[in-house]
Amino acid sequence: MAQTLYDKIWQAHTVASINEQTDLLYIDRHLVHEVTSPQAFAGLREKNRTVRCPEKTFATMDHNVSTKSRSLDAASEVSKNQLMALDANCKEFGIVLYDLNSINQGIVHVMGPEQGITLPGTTIVCGDSHTSTHGAFGTIAFGIGTSEVEMVLATQCLLQNKPKRMKIEINGKLNKGVFSKDIILYIISKISASGGTGYFIEFAGSAIESLSMEARMTICNMSIEMGARGGMIAPDEITYEYIRGKEFAPKNEKFDESVQKWNILKSDEDAVFDKVLKFDAEDIEPMITYGTNPGMGIKISEVIPNSAVENSDESFKKSLKYMGLKSGDKLLNHKIDYVFIGSCTNSRIEDLRLSAKIVKGKTKAKHVNAWVIPGSKKVEKLAIDEGLNKIFIDAGFEFRQPGCSACLAMNEDKIPKENYCVSTSNRNFEGRQGPGSRTFLASPVTAAISALNGCVSDIREYI
Numbered sequence: 209m210a211q212t213l214y215d216k217i218w219q220a221h222t223v224a225s226i227n228e229q230t231d232l233l234y235i236d237r238h239l240v241h242e243v244t245s246p247q248a249f250a251g252l253r254e255k256n257r258t259v260r261c262p263e264k265t266f267a268t269m270d271h272n273v274s275t276k277s278r279s280l281d282a283a284s285e286v287s288k289n290q291l292m293a294l295d296a297n298c299k300e301f302g303i304v305l306y307d308l309n310s311i312n313q314g315i316v317h318v319m320g321p322e323q324g325i326t327l328p329g330t331t332i333v334c335g336d337s338h339t340s341t342h343g344a345f346g347t348i349a350f351g352i353g354t355s356e357v358e359m360v361l362a363t364q365c366l367l368q369n370k371p372k373r374m375k376i377e378i379n380g381k382l383n384k385g386v387f388s389k390d391i392i393l394y395i396i397s398k399i400s401a402s403g404g405t406g407y408f409i410e411f412a413g414s415a416i417e418s419l420s421m422e423a424r425m426t427i428c429n430m431s432i433e434m435g436a437r438g439g440m441i442a443p444d445e446i447t448y449e450y451i452r453g454k455e456f457a458p459k460n461e462k463f464d465e466s467v468q469k470w471n472i473l474k475s476d477e478d479a480v481f482d483k484v485l486k487f488d489a490e491d492i493e494p495m496i497t498y499g500t501n502p503g504m505g506i507k508i509s510e511v512i513p514n515s516a517v518e519n520s521d522e523s524f525k526k527s528l529k530y531m532g533l534k535s536g537d538k539l540l541n542h543k544i545d546y547v548f549i550g551s552c553t554n555s556r557i558e559d560l561r562l563s564a565k566i567v568k569g570k571t572k573a574k575h576v577n578a579w580v581i582p583g584s585k586k587v588e589k590l591a592i593d594e595g596l597n598k599i600f601i602d603a604g605f606e607f608r609q610p611g612c613s614a615c616l617a618m619n620e621d622k623i624p625k626e627n628y629c630v631s632t633s634n635r636n637f638e639g640r641q642g643p644g645s646r647t648f649l650a651s652p653v654t655a656a657i658s659a660l661n662g663c664v665s666d667i668r669e670y671i
Contacts (some may be wrong), residue, residue, distance in 0.1 A: 210476040210523065212373050214408050216511045217348045218267065218474070220473070221331050229369050231622050236330035238360050239316045240267040240286075242294040243618070244335025248298040248358035250357040262302040264326055268314045269307055272618035275581050275608035278308045279579060287619060301361075310637065314584020314610045317341040317552040320432035321425065322586055323456025328443040328470040333360055338552050338634060340432045341621050343440035344424035345447055346473045348408070350438040371437045372482040375475070378488035379415035379452045385668040387562070389554060389632065389651035391400050392430040393445040393495035393505045395487065400518035401503035404436030410475060411441050415489035421450040422558040429553045431632050433502040441544070442474040494667055496539055497636050497649040499527040504636075508654065508666050530638055531646050539648065539664045546629035547578040547605075551615035554632035555583030559652040564596040566656040566667070572663025578605050579621065581613040605659070610620045617642045630658045 211219070224232040229626040238261075245267070246298045258541055259265060276280035280291055291308075298305035306312040312319060317338055320326045326342045332349040333339060335357045337628050341348035350364065351355055378391060396403070410430050410626070416427070424441050431439025448467050451457045493507040504516045504527065514535045515524055528534055549555070549563050560582065572578050581587040588610055591597050597607040615633040616620040617640070623629045625644030632655050638645035648664065 210478040210480065211579075212475040212479045212481060213410055213440060213473055214345060214348065214373050217329055217331065218370065218393045220329070221348070223365055230367055231370060231399070233331055233366050233368050235333055235360050235364055235366055235458055236264065237320070237325055238265040238364075239320055239325075239332065239334035239339070241316050241334070241336065243271045244357055245297065245355050246290060246293045246613070247309075247354045248335070249293075249301065249362055249372050251355075251358040252361060255662040257362045259301040259303060260656070261484075264364065265303045265361065266320065267298050267303050267305040268313055268319050269294060269314050269571055270313075270610070271306060271612045271616070273611040274619055275611045275613050278609060280308065283619065300597070306579045311585050313587070314586065315426075315555065315566050315612055317429065318556060318583030318587065321345065322454070322584060324451055324457035327451065327457065327466075328447060329473050330385070332368060337432050338429050339374055340436070340438040341425050343428040343431070343438050344421060345451075346440060346443035348438065348440065351432070364502065368388070371408045372431045374404060374407040374409045374436070374485070374506045376409055376411050376487045377417040377425045377484070377620065378411070378489050379413040379486065380415055382415055382418070382489050383493065384671055385494050385653070386492050387651045387653060387667075388419055388426040388480040389549060389670075390495045392427050393497065393512045393649060394492045394503065396434045396503045397505035397517070398487070399434055399485065399500040399532060400516070401433060401516055402435040403503075406528070407436050407626065409436045410576060412525065413486075413493055416441060418445065421446060421557060422556045425556070426553055430502065433549075433634055443470050450536040459664035467604035469643055494651065494654055496654065496664060497647070498531065498539055499524075500636055500638050501527075502634065502636060502649060505649070508540055508664070510538075512539070540666060542664045543628070544576060544630050544648070544658055546623050547576060547655050548614045548623075548629055548633065549630040549655050550579065550581030550583070550631035552583065552612070553634045554652050555581060555587065557587050559632065560587065560591050560596050561594075563656040564599045565577070566653055566670075567603040567660060568599045568606065570603055570660050572659045576659050576662050577606075578659040579608060579614065580602065581608050581621075582610050584610050614641050616640060617645075630655045630664065
């Protein structure tokens with residue numbers, strides 16, 4: 209019987225079928241951070257349980273670390289307590305921890321792929337919704353809650369209801385100035401922030417196949433923002449070359465053997481999906497959001513519409529009131545106050561290179577505060593080795609240390625009330641970047657050119 213990529217991986221990891229809807233899945237990799245793990249470890253302790261497979265669990269400090277200092281004392285009291293608890297828990301239960309002094313520390317969804325922890329055909333979970341990022345490698349990867357974190361720690365298995373399968377195809381050649389962030393914002397604007405609810409999505413088509421691994425991670429990262437359980441892309445030569453030589457990847461002849469196995473990780477030609485959507489790459493322009501969910505997005509040249517795909521009139525009006533905008537407004541040339549280049553969506557070296565290319569030899573607008581936050585210590589080192597940090601600093605940007613930062617403002621990196629921020633992160637919810645903050649989601653290139661001009665800008669005018 210023909211199978212989708214999702215079906216093949218799911219079936220290979222099914223330990224037991226509980227009923228028609230629910231299976232017990234084996235989990236290959238469990239990623240852990242300081243925010244969603246303390247109660248899970250406390251649960252193990254209370255029940256006198258151990259971690260079943262500590263060698264398959266990897267922990268890092270990321271969500272509420274300071275980006276100005278590597279000292280624990282730089283974090284708030286609550287954050288410091290969480291960081292110290294993670295350190296103590298990992299020592300007690302024998303788990304590898306990439307702490308603030310480790311060269312491997314970073315945002316969990318940046319750290320995993322860059323070390324080869326993320327491999328095709330695996331199952332990956334983490335107490336973080338954007339675990340879907342890892343699906344770019346042809347994995348089943350999804351976020352879980354704290355009680356599920358405890359279950360995986362104790363059993364290396366997880367009870368899951370099998371979602372429906374959706375395929376989204378993007379075919380054709382991308383226009384100049386269009387990047388992966390624009391692709392995913394375009395898709396979400398078309399199907400809404402709930403259009404993928406109940407589905408696991410496979411992204412396919414010639415435009416997707418042309419993307420780098422870092423760009424593919426951006427696509428899968430934001431699949432959760434259309435309500436999907438996760439997103440995935442079939443592995444190919446681009447995937448294999450990215451993985452080759454990484455610390456936890458197979459070595460030498462074992463790598464070649466693995467590639468042979470990975471080559472079958474694709475949906476069969478006659479595989480049946482519950483839903484298939486197709487889009488033309490040439491219809492995609494640089495995108496930007498205007499509202500308070502990622503589905504409220506427009507092409508940067510368009511005006512704010514009279515309604516959104518899924519919003520009621522009341523919620524639509526409430527969103528625009530919060531943003532200080534109205535239907536018919538253009539965001540192009542709208543004055544901004546902050547630019548944030550970072551998060552698990554767009555903080556990899558490719559994102560920093562693209563942004564640095566735009567700002568090199570120029571200076572940001574005086575009234576704009578611009579932050580560049582590398583996704584990991586490895587990204588930070590690469591950026592410094594290549595002189596990208598100096599390019600940003602010379603342009604008036606702050607180049608800080610790795611962490612989730614202003615994506616969710618769990619540290620000191622907050623956007624002030626009613627200030628506008630062009631952000632490369634994944635969510636524009638009310639207060640997400642700080643109480644009363646107003647967020648425009650966009651690509652790193654759009655963020656960079658907007659920082660220079662002091663207003664929302666179209667990169668195509670400067671290419």
